[in-house]
């Protein structure tokens with residue numbers, strides 16, 4: 001990995017996109033804070049100092065059908081990193097990492113087909129979770145009870161990322177998917193699928209297929225979900 005460190009940026013994904021074609025694969029952009037951090041579906045991602053906000057520039061040269069599975073490479077790397085710190089985490093399909101149902105990290109993968117892919121990772125490390133999000137989000141420092149060295153977390157994350165990305169590059173997508181299945185927080189549970197805030201499907205999450213789609217059994221049929229938010233049904 002070759003690391004570009006910024007004090008402040010709009011979004012590390014946007015910065016990475018600007019330079020992606022001119023830098024080698026494995027370049028990582030990391031910023032102490034982001035003014036306009038982005039989440040999935042154009043959502044805002046609050047990124048104050050203390051968190052780990054980074055984007056890895058990848059050039060996988062794999063066939064386009066595999067690209068959606070890159071998000072799992074990021075999610076698995078985060079789960080492994082948390083495990084090193086003694087924090088058991090789960091993946092909420094497709095791109096959230098949760099601890100006890102609370103979000104600790106999010107992955108934002110974007111790509112320019114046949115050129116590059118961006119793996120944006122936001123991990124709450126020492127940053128304070130705003131009051132209004134306390135029921136929904138958590139940080140590593142809060143769970144461990146002390147502040148952590150951001151460099152150590154970055155180091156662990158990049159190591160795990162190397163491992164999972166090497167599997168991706170060598171075509172071992174099955175291994176990646178199998179790991180996502182065993183670390184999934186939604187499989188076997190009753191869920192609703194939301195698209196732009198509207199309920200589009202209700203059923204039981206029964207699997208993740210080889211393309212990375214979530215399989216939802218509605219009682220009448222098994223539907224493949226490739227877009228949308230999952231919410232546990234209650």
Ligand code: BTN
Nearest residue numbers: 011037038039040054106120122
């Ligand atoms: C999500 O949960 O919807 C994804 C959140 C991704 C946040 C990270 S922080 C680093 C990178 N730069 C961004 O603007 N977003 C990602």
